[in-house]
Amino acid sequence: MRFRVRKAAHVFERLGLAMAGAACGLFVSAHVGSSISALTSQGFLLIMMILGAVGFYLGVDTPQLTFHGEDDPKIDAAEFLSAVGTFLATLTAFFAVGIIILREEPRIGWTWLIFAGWVAGIAMQIVAGAKARMRH
Secondary structure, eight states: OHHHHHHHHHHHHHHHHHHHHHHHHHHHHHHHHHHOGGGOSHHHHHHHHHHHHHHHHHHSSOOOOOOOOTTOOOOOHHHHHHHHHHHHHHHHHHHHHHHHHHTOOOOHHHHHHHHHHHHHHHHHHHHHHHHHHHTO
16 A cells, blocks of 8 residues: 555656646747747647656656765766756746746847757756666
8 A cells, every 4th residue: 555655646746747847848938939930839839848748757856876985986977967957947947937927028049048948958857867767
């Protein structure tokens, strides 16, 4: 019984992370789509939401390498990519939400930077999640 409760709690946690990623993708795509006319479509919104959900589902809760003490020189690449990717994806989503809420109109370069930051962050999360799961 205890195992099933833990398993269910973990599934709910991962689904919550996936929904947070989808929401971040929605905010970034709403900002980018409103500024770049070529990216104004429901398909773009959906792709960004799906990528966010997959990235946060796979990349936020990666299994860690075993730690062998202070003299262990190995860096866990999956853990590092996950951390940097999560930070980058949520930072760009934070900026996108701020721009939407404050009704700002930044220069197009900033919008492309937000879009690139989001894509890079999500890609790091997906790679980190896949890498961590392949080694176990």
